[in-house]
Amino acid sequence: MGKKAAGLGKNVRKSLTTNAKKWLQEISADYSALEYTRAVDTYIMEKIKENPLKIVISREGDVLMSANLLWATDKDDGSVVLYLENKKYLFPSNENVKGAFCFFDKNKSGGSVEIDLNPTPPPCAICGKPMEIFDEIASCPTCGAASHVLHLQEWLRMKGACSVCSTKLVLGENNKILPA
């Protein structure tokens, strides 16, 4: 895919990485045709054909992916999850997102959020590979060391303790990470 067009949009990075509800409120303040309904902590987009919110992911100007948002949710650990029409999940965080800007069509029947990725996201505490926006992350409740969620779960099943601080941890209900 090509280079993305330069231009100024509304900065929505902070809410994108901390609060799905606030993020959607900030967008719909300028894009009033954007409709969504709430089901528990999940915000489901309506009229995605007529009034879509397109999510464009790029790194250093190169577009990696682009698809309409289907829903957004706040997880109980304070992170945000987006689910797109191309069946991809996104886990935007302060670490993997460098910038996020909102743009609207002239008549405000469509909008987009352009997410500019951090070119060097931090490494997983277990495998050492970068933790990207496409990767679900979990953290040690004691020291905060972050890992790919599947790697941390596998590690805890084998070792029963954090790989960084050695605090004994167990996987509780829904694979929630808890002190042993």
Ligand SMILES: [Zn+2]
């Ligand atoms: Zn990993």
Ligand SMILES: [Zn+2]
């Ligand atoms: Zn730890």
